[in-house]
Amino acid sequence: MSTILKIERLSHRYSSAWAIRDINLEITETGVVGLLGSNGAGKSTTMNILCGVLNPTEGNVYINGISMREHPEAAKREIGFLPQYPPVYTDLTVDEYLTYCAQLRRMEKGSIRKAVEEAKERCGIGHFSSRLIKNLSGGYRQRVGIAQAIIHKPRLVVMDEPTNGLDPNQLIEARKLIREIGQDHTVLLSSHILNEVHLLCREVVMIEGGRVIFSDTMDAFNNYVQPHSVLLRMENPPSVAELMKIPGATKVEFLSDRQVRVYFDGDQDITERIITASVQQGWRLREINLDKGLLDDIFKQLSIQSLQ
Numbered sequence: 001m002s003t004i005l006k007i008e009r010l011s012h013r014y015s016s017a018w019a020i021r022d023i024n025l026e027i028t029e030t031g032v033v034g035l036l037g038s039n040g041a042g043k044s045t046t047m048n049i050l051c052g053v054l055n056p057t058e059g060n061v062y063i064n065g066i067s068m069r070e071h072p073e074a075a076k077r078e079i080g081f082l083p084q085y086p087p088v089y090t091d092l093t094v095d096e097y098l099t100y101c102a103q104l105r106r107m108e109k110g111s112i113r114k115a116v117e118e119a120k121e122r123c124g125i126g127h128f129s130s131r132l133i134k135n136l137s138g139g140y141r142q143r144v145g146i147a148q149a150i151i152h153k154p155r156l157v158v159m160d161e162p163t164n165g166l167d168p169n170q171l172i173e174a175r176k177l178i179r180e181i182g183q184d185h186t187v188l189l190s191s192h193i194l195n196e197v198h199l200l201c202r203e204v205v206m207i208e209g210g211r212v213i214f215s216d217t218m219d220a221f222n223n224y225v226q227p228h229s230v231l232l233r234m235e236n237p238p239s240v241a242e243l244m245k246i247p248g249a250t251k252v253e254f255l256s257d258r259q260v261r262v263y264f265d266g267d268q269d270i271t272e273r274i275i276t277a278s279v280q281q282g283w284r285l286r287e288i289n290l291d292k293g294l295l296d297d298i299f300k301q302l303s304i305q306s307l308q
């Protein structure tokens, strides 16, 4: 098994304070790996370093065995990056933009057209070739962002909070696409949404205060994490009886006329089922969050364990 990503004793400080400290990580397979942490934990710093956007204060990053410090150009050829805010040029058409990205990647001239077509096909944007990016919805712009990240067929695709700001329908589609991309690439995805990591990832790395506090398989992580309720805000909420019909729901509690907490039996897919039911039955779901207090408890619990 070849190592796709290796991070060795990575530390970075912007001024006097360390943003990340002594991070080690090795990924050897395809699939989606989640980088989970609360706001300010150090996720973006780590991702910017491993994509070669930021030089680390200490430590090394190897992509497919190539040192980012010593051979940055060669290492970057093996990486696709979707930053938190996709770097799309809104005055270009989808084709113009993806062609430009392929040129930036220094792909051979003769291979660019085919690569653009394949990336569009993969991301479900083939029918938008001549559409100006500014005339695309947020969900489709995100797909263009993902297409630029895979256009040169990198082994590692890094996505910084890729579902941020998407509405519930776009969220389902974006997650489906990310899962598909994980079938033949290694995807490192950052998120502060526990449920998202549960739905997409086979492995999870959790950082807090700039340090890795957990790194293992999703199954091992599930032993720690047992969220049992989800908070919903809907414009047109159904009755308690309707919500109790969702498979997995064990109790329903209205907090106000539009806010409701649904308890469930540990089955993480319940959020997908709630979103689907909301779309089908017109509940006009505006927010869906796994019990935030619980997630904070998990961070705290893992932080304490890592210090022991």
Ligand SMILES: Nc1ncnc2c1ncn2[C@@H]1O[C@H](COP(=O)(O)OP(=O)(O)OP(=O)(O)O)[C@@H](O)[C@H]1O
Pocket: 014, 015, 018, 019, 037, 038, 039, 040, 041, 042, 043, 044, 045, 046, 192
């Ligand atoms: N350019 C910068 N200059 C100084 N400090 C910074 C800079 N960027 C980030 N930091 C600090 O470094 C720490 C880690 O930030 P980072 O953005 O990597 O966290 P994050 O996990 O990505 O958070 P978020 O989810 O909010 O994006 C934070 O304390 C942050 O305030």
